[in-house]
Amino acid sequence: MERITTVAAMRAYRGVQRVAGRRVGLVPTMGALHRGHLSLVERARADCDAVVVSIYVNPLQFGPNEDFLAYPRDLERDQQLLRAAGVDVVFVPEEGEIHVTGHRTRVEVQGMQDVLCGRSRPGHFRGVTTVVAKLFAIVKPDIACFGEKDAQQLRIIRRMARDMHEETTIVSCPTVREDDGLALSSRNAYLTPDERRAAPVLCRALRSAAARARSGETDAGRLAALARETITREPLARIDYVETVDGETLEPVVIAGPGTLLAVAARFGRARLIDNMTL
Secondary structure, three states: OEEEOOHHHHHHHHHHHHHOOOOEEEEEEOOOOOHHHHHHHHHHHHHOOEEEEEEOOOHHHOOOOOOOOOOOOOHHHHHHHHHHOOOOEEEOOOOOOOOOOOOOOOOOOOOHHHOOHHHHOOOHHHHHHHHHHHHHHHHOOOEEEEEOOOHHHHHHHHHHHHHOOOOOEEEEEOOOEOOOOOEOOHHHHHOOHHHHHHOOHHHHHHHHHHHHHHOOOOEHHHHHHHHHHHHHOOOOOEEEEEEEEOOOOOOEOOEOOOOOEEEEEEEEOOEEEEEEEEO
16 A cells, blocks of 8 residues: 655556556545445445545634544554555645645535534535545546435535536445444544443434334424434433435425435534434
8 A cells, every 4th residue: 555645646646547547436534444434445446446545634624613633543543444455545645735835715515515514513514625626636536435424525525526527426335333323433432431322322313213204204394303302312412403404405394205314413522423314
């Protein structure tokens, strides 16, 4: 596995792959890797000749009171996992490579970035789309893999790629869960033992609402209320939101049907966790 730290070297590598006619897959990450990330690597490997994984904790997507400095970092462990997974390149850009000194350009998807997580994390998705657009410009991947656990992020990046005539195909990959249903997340590392035992309530709430939908319930408000009621019964959970929205536009819906997205976010101590399910 090759480690690349500069934009120039990354572009040079991509140029060699292009001349050889090799397809390149990109998995953008902020490190602190887990089985969810490795499932994205596996998906990229299945479709491409070479897989690039970027590790970059992007300051643009953290608010002033968020965990940028405390965000878990373990580059050596991450590289060991990626090497074992057969990754070809780990792109770990040095300071000033992604966001050059004095950079002023931002990329945003209006409307979709301001709902759900965007309400409590203003500017977050502008930071995400900006860094992803830069990674696409540098790596020029044939495909880029993103997890369905980050449902809002996935849909925003899809819309950005479409609107910007991006040639990269956005591939969505299923959420990877623990045996008790907890969606894998780097922020799960923040959970205390009691909070870890409480956190699967998010998945239980989603599954309960999805079961009600399969039984014929189409009132979006009732489905959201059922999920909220389930989470409320867990004393360690502090709800941020529980919403039913259109599965593509993220706009609120009154009638739930196939493709409707039920999304939840809640805090357990210092960890803010998100989860979702498509009805």
